[in-house]
Amino acid sequence: MNTTPALLKAQSLIRAGDIVGAESALVSLADIEGDYALVVALDDLPPSDLLAIIREYDVSKESIVNMLVTPEQFARAVVLESRYNDISHEHLRGMINSVIFREDHDTGEFLNAIGALDGGCDALVDYLSDKAERVEHFFQYATFDLFKYGNESKTALVDYDLAADPDEHPRLSLEEVNDHDWMELTWTLRYVTPDLFSEILFMLRARWRDSVRLEALAEAALNAKEHVPEEGSAAVLGEESAL
Numbered sequence: 001m002n003t004t005p006a007l008l009k010a011q012s013l014i015r016a017g018d019i020v021g022a023e024s025a026l027v028s029l030a031d032i033e034g035d036y037a038l039v040v041a042l043d044d045l046p047p048s049d050l051l052a053i054i055r056e057y058d059v060s061k062e063s064i065v066n067m068l069v070t071p072e073q074f075a076r077a078v079v080l081e082s083r084y085n086d087i088s089h090e091h092l093r094g095m096i097n098s099v100i101f102r103e104d105h106d107t108g109e110f111l112n113a114i115g116a117l118d119g120g121c122d123a124l125v126d127y128l129s130d131k132a133e134r135v136e137h138f139f140q141y142a143t144f145d146l147f148k149y150g151n152e153s154k155t156a157l158v159d160y161d162l163a164a165d166p167d168e169h170p171r172l173s174l175e176e177v178n179d180h181d182w183m184e185l186t187w188t189l190r191y192v193t194p195d196l197f198s199e200i201l202f203m204l205r206a207r208w209r210d211s212v213r214l215e216a217l218a219e220a221a222l223n224a225k226e227h228v229p230e231e232g233s234a235a236v237l238g239e240e241s242a243l
Contacts, residue, residue, distance in 0.1 A: 003029060004043040019056040022093055026053075027064045030079050035068055042073050051077040059180060064097050070108075071113035074099055078114050082123035089126045094183070096127060101180040108192035111185070115196040122190075124196075126202045131182050132208040139190070139201060142169040144183055202221045 006029035013022035029128040042050060050069070054077055058062035069077075081092050091185070100110040114120040128135055134144050141149045151168070171191075177183040189197035 003033070003037055003044065007041055007044055009052075011049055013199050022049075023053050023056065023063055023065055026157070030064060030068070031073060038064070038068050039070060042069055047080050051080050051095075054095050054099065055081070058094050059101070063098075065157055067102055069099060071076070074110060075113040075117050075120060078123050079117050082119060082126050089129060092123065093127055096182055096185070099197040101184065107185070107188045111189060111193050115193070115199070121143070121196075121199055121203060124200050125207065128186065128200070128204055129207060130184060130201045131186070132204050135186050135201065135204060138186060142171055146184075151221040 006025050010022040010025040013019070013025060026038055026041060029041055031032070041128070050065075050073060053063065053065050054074070078092070078096060081095060082089075086092065099105070100107045111124070114124060134146060137146050138144050143149070172187065174184070174187060177187045186197075189200060198201050
């Protein structure tokens with residue numbers, strides 16, 4: 001089993017910007033030598049090159065590479081992706097969704113592999129960064145519906161012991177949340193990889209607190225800025241009146 005020619009061809013095509021061609025070169029290896037040969041080849045492919053291929057495909061556009069990549073190989077690509085300056089984390093969410101929810105993939109195994117790497121938990125927090133309030137609500141009430149047990153303000157950062165499970169509400173089934181997106185990922189974290197979920201939630205809470213604090217400071221600064229001209233105008237009017 002000689003994977004070198006296919007690897008060299010794939011890397012050359014990636015350097016040339018032909019990601020589809022690179023993926024085809026690797027698929028040809030699987031066609032000739034079998035799927036295992038491709039899995040072995042991906043171990044020798046630099047994470048940056050593997051990332052380039054995975055990023056090219058999503059849930060609507062299947063790739064043999066995305067279907068055969070191992071949890072460990074994929075985790076390395078995820079950590080690398082999280083280091084890009086993508087504030088929206090759109091590519092990160094897209095590539096994670098395109099791989100871990102594939103048929104016959106063990107989502108929990110992929111999440112554990114990501115969490116085991118340095119920077120992996122940060123990547124998962126990035127993935128959930130704009131869903132912090134709903135993840136917290138799910139932790140407290142076992143539902144993503146912010147209004148199911150009261151109003152939106154009910155979801156507060158309560159200092160629960162994250163080793164325990166605080167909710168006394170009916171547990172959602174996987175079928176109820178299988179959106180192949182953030183809800184299914186959060187459900188899997190909580191009920192399949194609970195230790196990892198505790199770590200992610202702890203980090204997500206810290207970011208949420210920082211975000212709320214920064215918003216409060218920005219609002220206070222804006223209010224102060226709006227208040228200063230009013231005082232200045234009053235002082236000017238007073239001087240004119242005196243004249």
